[in-house]
Amino acid sequence: MLEFENLRTYYKTPQGLLKAVDGVSFTLEKGEILGLVGESACGKTTLALSTVRLLPPAAQVMEGRILLHGEDLLSKTDDEMKKVRWKKVSIIFQGALNSLNPVLPVKEQIAEAILAHDSISRDEVDKAISRLFKAVRLDPGRRNGYPHEFSGGMKQRVMIAMAIACDPEVVIADEPTTALDVIVQRQILDLIRNLRDDLHISMILITHDLSVVAQLCDKVGIMYAGKLVEFGDIFSIFETPRHPYTQALLKSIPKMEQTRTQLSYIPGSVPDLTGEVPACRFYSRCPYAQKLCAETEPKAEATGPKSHVACHFWRDLKSH
């Protein structure tokens, strides 16, 4: 229902054009929680901002379409986008804990979000806010409080409440649990799943933490240096990963369930995305790299009905 077609978003920098998102295609189905995983500078936040058209001035979508029920969001005017934002697609930004205005009561801030997109009476807004608080498991009696009176986990719930305030179809959550403690993180993840079940929201969950994905998501997209290197359902990605990066990533996370096996890591670092880039972005760190990988960019090949991988040699590689 939300389809990304060959999205390319580049940043203009003094050093050249930075290819933050460079040809990403995938589909989010209704009622799905899709995990978009990647490490720093892989482009996942840029992709999120491209979807709601809130990119910084230096960034520009160069190519591609984002189809919501068949309509291209990228070709809409600013006015049309205003009707889409929040009512159809909403976003919880990274660092959401600091996004609340410290001098306004929390209620006012949610009201602001609602009133900006719906013209309803103040009374109804208040009722809506109480409902929202209950939906995110917060005590509605606290809605007049100020942000500093809320803990980290509570603030994150407020941000979630804001994001679902106008009953959107898609919510994009950018690192919603990164700054939170383990127990609170778990509560937020459970909340997100419950909201999906109750409200039938589809979600893109952006994170660098694979265990969050394993806990919550139905599908996974692995991003690396602006490319979507692998995409598929949660079980295939975790049990039969095809792309060398995915395999290496899975081997590098410590697992409580296993006794200690040596963790591997990926030597090197993400390539500089301005100017010249090798054809396969993972070339410099891939244990299976061949000459072909430096010259020709691997195209996404289907490995199943709803999964694909972008690697020249995925068929030959062992999937563990």
Added chain:
Amino acid sequence: MPFLEGSQIPLIDSNSSDALVQIRNLKKWFPVRRSIFAKPDPNERFVHAVDGVSFDIRNEDAISIVGESGCGKTTLARLLLRLMDPTEGSILFESRNIFTTTKTEMHKLRAQIQAVFQDPYSSLDPKKTVLQIVSEPLEVNQITDSGKQTLERASSSLSAVGLHAPQRFLAKFPYELSGGQRQRVAIARAMIVNPRLIVADEPVSMLDASIRAEILNLMLNLRDRFNLTYVFITHDLAVARYVSNRMAVMYLGRIIEIGSAEDVCTSPIHPYTKALLSALPTTNPRNRHEGVELKGEVPSAVQIPTGCRFRPRCLYAFDRCNAEPELIRVGNDHYAACWLAQAA
């Protein structure tokens, strides 16, 4: 929940003098005072950051102190590094109290205990080159005599942390290095004075997942080669399990469970430990388990609950819990501070 056949054996055995570090009744309270000019208040309130911690760190241990934010683990680390003085209690390093050493002895002591911090970018002075950064402990403690000696020691320290061909790195600034390289430089800096103990405060939490193992493996490797002892401060239990052989769980300024990493993770006794472990997201999507419900939020460290400090949130609290439990033995080198672990 069944009562265990617990004994009354307390954690601290006064004959444990072979321990490298002995922490006894350590307390650090921060006054909640508005201004330095306000009158001292008899009913003054304190943030009880560390509120009575006692345990031993043995030679070549790799012990993790885990807990959520506000539990006091960071303050404990700062006290170990003598970056602040305690309100009460002592830390004995090789049987000498680090808080009462003389100035001259302090120099030697500092060289024995070094630190690695969380943010590899901000823990390196952006205006200094790698050489200057790595050799700073030598300079501060007036250890080397000549520039040549400094250079040699810096180079060998960099090689030891895996930055081979150190001459490539000596003249670089931190912004020219990757996150993993910066953290290696931070470790090289800690290693250059041949310490016995390294306190690592969240050493990998700001690094990408795929390079965390790089640093963790390096630290383990250094421990084997140089007979180091580690104290890891972390909130990430999976990392703690991977990298340490002992684990201590802190809650509101106290250690509520301590033991081998294996025991604490596979057979946790304290309800808080259990909650923490079950809250961890799984790494196996087929194994999605329910998290343990806890009541309420972490209370403020100013108003510590009376009795067992975990009581307000504990699902198993009973009448004995209005007295604060001490750490008692629940297994072979496994201790928990919970009345449920003691026979009635």
Added chain:
Amino acid sequence: MMMTVETQENESYSTSRAYIRAFSAFWGVYKRNKMGVIGLCMLIFFVVVAILAPIIAPYDPSREFLSSTLLPPSWIHLFGTNEAGQDLFSQVIYGTKASLTVGFAAAFIASTIGTLIGITAGYFGQLVRDLLMRLTDFFIVIPALVLMIVLASVMGSGLTSVVLAIGLVGWTGTARVVMSQTLSLKERAFVEASRASGAGDFYILRNHILPNVMPVVFAQTVLVVANSILYEATLTFLGLGNPNQVTWGQILQFAFVSGAILTAWWYVIPPGLSIMLVVLAFSLTGYSLDLVFNPRVRKI
């Protein structure tokens, strides 16, 4: 976003090479700002004029051409002459040297005082900070010019008094900026790391705090120089300078005193314009430096 800069494999470990690289990186960013580059060029122009004054100036500025008093500009006297028959072009050129020297000297004093007060206030505890900040507020509240006039009069007229007066009053802006920078620096992990290695307060102040506030101090100083030149012009215009020392302000003072200010435009405009251009040059440069050192302000 983290970017790794690739450098050559066989880089020697020389620290001076590292600083050269750092400077090139800085210049790469600085030159993107056109206004900053223009300001810097103007600055360099004035400094060159000041240094080469004895060579460029056609005449000795104190030489009196008694038959050529108050002449408008001509090929012989490019800026005309004053009421004593002195060549104004030479005067303005030599005045460049004096005005710039006074400006730099005063700014140097002000910056030093401001930096010392700033890092002390920022680094040590709240009591010290409160005391020093109240002191700073005291100096801010009193009108700077009034204070300078009082100081200069008390110390006797002359350029040294002018320099001291400006320096002892103009440090407050630097102090505040440095204090706020120090406050945030002392919480940074590398200061903690240094302390954990065993460094004492003075070591940390000298090796970690000071180098990291220098960019900000530098940017501030450039602006302080601009202000100092203006204050110098004002003070000498008011008669607190040394009549035997040619500065732009001094030229203006003579213009005023001799009444020529109303009739001889060539007497007034060159020094006035020079002051304006130099202040503009310093301001543009200082603002651009601020942009470089304070990336949050940068739009790029």
